[in-house]
Amino acid sequence: MASEEEVNQGSVLSTLHSLTEGMEDIVKKAREYVKDSVDDFVSKRVSCLGGLIGLYCKTFLRLGVTTRSEVNRLCQRHFRHQEVQEAVAHLDDMEREWNDFLKDIDRKLQGDASTTELVIGSPGPCDIPLADAKTDKKLTLRDYLGDKNLVLVLLRHFA
Secondary structure, three states, rough: OOOOOOOOOOHHHHHHHHHHHHHHHHHHHHHHHHOHHHHHHEEEEEHHHHHHHHHHHHHHHHHHOHHHHHHHHHHHHHOOOOOOHHHHHHHHHHHHHHHHHHHHHHHHHHOOOOOOOOOOOHHHHOOOOOOOOOOOOOEHHHHHOOOOOOOOOOOOOOO
């Protein structure tokens, strides 16, 4: 992590502003796409969300950190300044808006589908419908697994 002298208040502020402005642009663009059609967004335009990866990469590089926790610690060092407090609050709001947007997409895609929460040791949802994002081929998780036993970790990543 960069030393406190290397990353001054101005650098923290400009970096946070760049990150939040970029996030606002991405979410605004994605919301416009979703307005047209959620299905089209997911199948054709979801890659626009990947821009957030680049924004965080630039943020980490500019601040000389490697994790979000280090960003938080760096901001805490400058938190006595009102401008930094406001920039951190704005970033928190944008991250919450980002998460809410993704949850909304999930709700729209699930429609009336009921879900049950899995607990450790319960059988996996092998018959849930999946779509190959590149070919739009309809499959189930069982199609990927076959009849093998394995440990599977599913991650939700839209980009």
